[in-house]
Amino acid sequence: MKSLHYNMYNKLKYTFAVCLLLTSLMVNAQVTIQSPYSKFGLGNVRGSLLPQYRAMGGISTAVYKPSFFNNINIQNPASYAGINSTTLDIGLTGVINELSNSTQSEQNFNASLSHVAMAFPITRKSALSFGILPYSQLGYDFKNTVQVGTTAANTKTVDYKYTGEGGLTKAYLGYGMQFGDHFRVGANVEYLFGNLLENRSTEYANDPGAINSRLQAKNSVGGVSFTYGAQYDFRLGNKTSLVFGYSGSSNSNINSKISNVVTQYNIINGEEQSAFDTLSIVENRKTNLKLPLVHNFGISIQKDNKWLIGADYRMGKWSNLTIDNVNQGLQDTYGVSVGGQYTPDVNAINGYFKRVDYRLGFSHDKTYIQVNNQDIKQTAITLGLGLPLSSINRGSIYKMNLTAELGKRGTVSNGLLQEKFVNLHLAFTLNDGSWFRRFKFD
Secondary structure (H helix, E strand, O other): OOOOHHHHHHHHHHHHHHHHHHHHHHHHHOOOOOOOOHHHOEEEEOEEEEEEEOOOOOOOOOOOOOOOOOOOOOOOOHHHHHHHOOOEEEEEEEEEEOOOOOOOEEEEEEEEEEEEEEEEEEOOEEEEEEEEEEEEEEEEEEEEEEEEEEOOOOOOOEEEEEEEEEEEEEEEEEEEEEEEOOEEEEEEEEEEEEEEEEEEEEEEOOOOOOOOOEEEEEEEEEEEEEEEEEEEEEOOOOEEEEEEEEEEOOOOOEEEEEEEEEEEEEOOEEEEEOOOEEEEEEEEEEEEEEOOOOOOOOOEEEEOEEEEEEEEEEOOOOOHHEEEEEEEEOOOEEEEEEEEEEOOOOOOOOOOOHOOOEEEEEEEEEEEEOOOOOOEEEEEEEEEEEEOOOOOOOOOEEEEEEEEEEEEOOOOOHHOOOEEEEEEEEEEEEEOOOOOOOOOOO
């Protein structure tokens, strides 16, 4: 008698090999976003949402299990308790971004691997999940030109140039379990790591003899944080339920090492020359950054295997964010999301599109950025499809999730910039119930 199917080992071996390869690609990928607003704080914070939830406006806090198909809801680890088969989710993201002010605009595009996540049941009412995904992204390149001097004779044109790249990645390990028939709790242990690289230059335009200077700063981050969640559902009928949810993250202290170099250089005939002097060097000075408390509240109502409607409210104490014990001058955030999913007939034999999940949502956020005493807000409309795919073997179910987020951040008034974006997400989700099934052999 053998206790486990022989193929389980091979499945695990090849799956983990693929996950390790994709994780390596994520960690070593170069962030190429172009967003001046990413200069603030930790960059553009991505959130822990897979495409299935982004398509519904980002609702997730009170989303448990709308159908028999398993999805990994990282945002609220209490939901892991409903996972009853091995689940693997891998995705890609492409971003079309347009930056504009009152006089001009420019467009750019970038694409990258977005996430690798896996979950599998431990008991009938608990499951474990782990994975890796972006936490924040940093990418900007702009300048501010000013005139300095007290008289027309000694006035000079100075370019203040700002560039940044990099970002933080999150690897997590989480566990969720159910108590009784209605209450669930869960938690994630998360490891944040990555590099935030920023340069600030002062250059005197049209002055070949001027001495220019540059500060090059690097913040290497690596430390542990925690997120947690709970859900409670009320059965309103045989297949209909009302779910309340909460999730949050702790104000963890994350270790980091700061390095910076201040150099001086000349520009001759428009070409930057090698630095001729180094004014200061700091290498790997140990410090930390302190993350804020974040709270998410959600409510949803669903009819199993048919439809789901929900709403989320979120708030974050980003005014408490400190880097190297210096408060970053950010604002507290809040946001709302509404959305849902509809599946015409999950068991339809004829008519493929009756088995498709149709998703729609809306989100609005006040970000942690304030410029010229004006809050920077972000609004998006989201839509998506969950497309069933043919099974390769019995016991496996595959689905392709397509999501589009169409939104804007900021405004062109008051001398500010506006970002219009189209975020495109593609993810493949596998449910396999045969991995840990027990078999007997004669």
